[in-house]
Amino acid sequence: MSSQTATINADDFRTFPRRLEGKARSRHHAEYAGWHASACWNGRHFDRFPEYIVRAQSLTDVASTIDFARSHRLSISVRGNGHSYAGCFMRDSGILLDLSALKQIEIDVAGRSASVQPGVTSRLLSAALAPHGLAFPTGHGGDVGISGFLLGGGLGINFHAWGNMSTFSVYAVDVMLADGRLVHADAEENPDLFWAARGAGPLSFFVVVKFHLRCYSLPVFITSNTYSTSLDRLPELLSETERIGPEASLQVMVAVVSGSNGHGVVLNTLAFAEDSGKAEQLHASLIYRLPQGLVDVVSENAAASFESLYNSTEAMLVSRRYRTDNVLTDRGADSAKILASHLPRQPSAATVSLFIWRGDPVLPEAAFSAHGRFFLSTYAQWNEEQDDELNRRWLNALYDDLAGVSTASYINEFDLEKRSESVSRCFAPSNWSKLMELRHRFDPDGVFHDTRMHR
Numbered sequence: 346m347s348s349q350t351a352t353i354n355a356d357d358f359r360t361f362p363r364r365l366e367g368k369a370r371s372r373h374h375a376e377y378a379g380w381h382a383s384a385c386w387n388g389r390h391f392d393r394f395p396e397y398i399v400r401a402q403s404l405t406d407v408a409s410t411i412d413f414a415r416s417h418r419l420s421i422s423v424r425g426n427g428h429s430y431a432g433c434f435m436r437d438s439g440i441l442l443d444l445s446a447l448k449q450i451e452i453d454v455a456g457r458s459a460s461v462q463p464g465v466t467s468r469l470l471s472a473a474l475a476p477h478g479l480a481f482p483t484g485h486g487g488d489v490g491i492s493g494f495l496l497g498g499g500l501g502i503n504f505h506a507w508g509n510m511s512t513f514s515v516y517a518v519d520v521m522l523a524d525g526r527l528v529h530a531d532a533e534e535n536p537d538l539f540w541a542a543r544g545a546g547p548l549s550f551f552v553v554v555k556f557h558l559r560c561y562s563l564p565v566f567i568t569s570n571t572y573s574t575s576l577d578r579l580p581e582l583l584s585e586t587e588r589i590g591p592e593a594s595l596q597v598m599v600a601v602v603s604g605s606n607g608h609g610v611v612l613n614t615l616a617f618a619e620d621s622g623k624a625e626q627l628h629a630s631l632i633y634r635l636p637q638g639l640v641d642v643v644s645e646n647a648a649a650s651f652e653s654l655y656n657s658t659e660a661m662l663v664s665r666r667y668r669t670d671n672v673l674t675d676r677g678a679d680s681a682k683i684l685a686s687h688l689p690r691q692p693s694a695a696t697v698s699l700f701i702w703r704g705d706p707v708l709p710e711a712a713f714s715a716h717g718r719f720f721l722s723t724y725a726q727w728n729e730e731q732d733d734e735l736n737r738r739w740l741n742a743l744y745d746d747l748a749g750v751s752t753a754s755y756i757n758e759f760d761l762e763k764r765s766e767s768v769s770r771c772f773a774p775s776n777w778s779k780l781m782e783l784r785h786r787f788d789p790d791g792v793f794h795d796t797r798m799h800r
């Protein structure tokens with residue numbers, strides 16, 4: 346479905362917004378440019394322009410938009426809260442359906458669960474749950490939309506202890522289909538839709554209007570330890586981390602950053618515990634088992650909270666222009682060597698690479714099916730347009746090389762602008778085939794935009 350085959354005329358669009366509680370703007374409207382400019386989380390400009398942007402205020406608006414798109418042969422792309430690094434919600438032609446105003450949160454304290462609308466963010470959800478002693482493994486950025494995050498898998502806070510990928514803490518969804526039906530999906534009812542909603546990410550062929558979430562006890566003590574080491578010892582640090590196998594409630598991240606003396610390595614461990622003694626023990630279970638002298642202490646037992654974690658993630662992303670890519674890998678040390686070989690040519694000092702220890706969990710059957718003990722992502726960031734090409738080329742060359750040691754990629758941080766044709770590498774082969782079959786079955790006319798099409 347595309348605007349080339351659309352049968353829309355100006356009158357149709359003039360009357361359509363009257364059916365909405367929210368608003369809609371066509372490309373010709375004076376407010377369109379402002380809506381387009383604010384769609385991306387950090388104000389990045391995209392030279393892809395949907396014909397219409399709809400800001401939904403209700404489920405009826407979502408239904409009306411699907412109906413309008415279907416009857417006029419326009420495709421829909423969906424925006425949760427605009428945190429896709431690739432801006433995959435921003436397409437040429439069709440309708441951009443913005444759900445960010447739908448922010449309702451219902452909490453069942455006794456049932457330790459929450460039902461949330463798609464415009465809810467990490468920060469909003471954590472703030473609503475905390476007074477009840479509850480928490481959810483949200484993304485590390487405070488304003489990251491819960492819906493894109495969960496649909497793509499979700500590598501959340503304290504994910505090891507809380508069901509691994511956050512999407513596995515979704516026990517049901519309410520979705521609106523291409524034919525306009527609103528259906529509930531869980532393990533028993535509409536299991537294929539439930540399967541797809543846990544991992545399809547930008548390849549979703551429906552609109553999720555509510556996620557039903559299993560919640561966890563809010564940890565009383567969250568503490569953060571930071572250590573440093575040199576770049577040449579990074580492979581050893583990753584191998585040792587793998588040998589030790591960190592405990593579930595210890596989140597282990599290794600950042601490669603540039604400083605005044607070239608690149609350095611920062612190891613951060615986050616302990617989620619019920620008391621301070623247990624938190625110290627969690628940190629010690631890794632640090633005291635590393636070879637002596639491998640890391641130097643920067644700080645230990647710093648009190649942390651969900652809010653401080655959100656703030657420190659946001660502080661990492663400092664530039665106006667950025668691009669990201671990632672691999673999952675079982676070969677931490679080899680991937681570190683490949684990364685190190687590319688760093689001398691890294692164009693921007695603000696660029697950061699991050700290894701997150703994932704371990705080897707057995708995942709429930711769902712669309713999300715990407716395995717790899719380490720997640721290695723790079724956030725290339727710079728400020729000037731003239732440096733775009735240099736930075737993109739550097740990132741592409743790095744991840745072309747890393748493909749040789751990767752087991753998969755994580756769809757939510759995959760370079761969908763450059764590599765959309767190879768997005769299948771984010772899924773196990775049989776899961777990919779099933780996803781394509783379901784997409785065809787539930788959305789035969791392509792009402793929902795196919796992210797494999799570059800624009």
Ligand SMILES: Cc1cc2nc3c(=O)[nH]c(=O)nc-3n(C[C@H](O)[C@H](O)[C@H](O)COP(=O)(O)OP(=O)(O)OC[C@H]3O[C@@H](n4cnc5c(N)ncnc54)[C@H](O)[C@@H]3O)c2cc1C
Nearest residue numbers: 425426427428429434463485486490492493494500547553
């Ligand atoms: C600062 C920052 C920090 C991040 N931290 C993390 C992190 O800690 N862990 C992690 O895993 N990821 C992280 N991410 C990546 C993040 O998970 C993805 O960008 C995710 O898509 C963001 O969700 P969103 O709702 O804002 O997505 P959007 O950009 O709004 O949407 C992305 C795509 O998801 C689909 N989509 C979204 N909502 C719906 C819906 N309701 N129904 C159907 N389809 C929908 C659409 O295809 C859309 O194009 C981070 C990103 C940023 C910018």
